[in-house]
Amino acid sequence: MILVLVASFIGSFGAVFLKAGAGRTQCLKSLVFNPRLAIGVCLFLISTVFYLLGIRRGELSVLYPMVSLGYIWTLFWSRLFFGEPLTKMKFAGLGLILFGIILLGMGNR
């Protein structure tokens, strides 16, 4: 379970780098030789390895939905790095996701 949660954390940083890189692309060349995008893709790959190690043991019906913790990290990074507003609706969504993850943890055998 910890491995899957770590994977969601690394993956959310992948999204931050992809976003930072995506704003700087004008042509195909700048897309391929873009260090931010490359770092973002690498972070996603590392996150996938952690995820696969994480789901080796344990139930998929508990572990897969736990990846949604990544949405919460991403929400914080969007606020921190890109100044995107944190609306009440997003807060409500965040609360529900956290609640869902706690319930899944309790339902885990």
Added chain:
Amino acid sequence: MTNAAADLFSMTERAKHLRCVAMVFCCTVLGAAAQMFFKAGLLRMPHFSVPALLTNWPLLVGLVLYGGSTLLLVLALREGELSLLYPVISLTYAWVTILSVWRLGETMNAFKLGGVAAIIFGVALLGRGNRA
């Protein structure tokens, strides 16, 4: 714009939206299938090693499906509105839950069911919050 032209415009917008929803729907099915192949591949791999990884066909099929699902999502998000597509994206959680019980023989209980439902609604709300 004449009435007929406005109707035509809204129809093409609607068709575009429906196409995006259909693409994201396919993406959730591919994504859930990828999870099943991942798990099947990992179950037949007692030790984690690079050669074992590269010869594990269910795992490789899972990776291809996962890649396809991601590509489809990026294509759909390019033209569709994120807030309207988020609720469709969260369908993957429902598929994986159903498939885990049906194909992997996992058990269901009230906590798990409530947890997945809360996450699905939470993700849909996040999408709504993006629109504001």
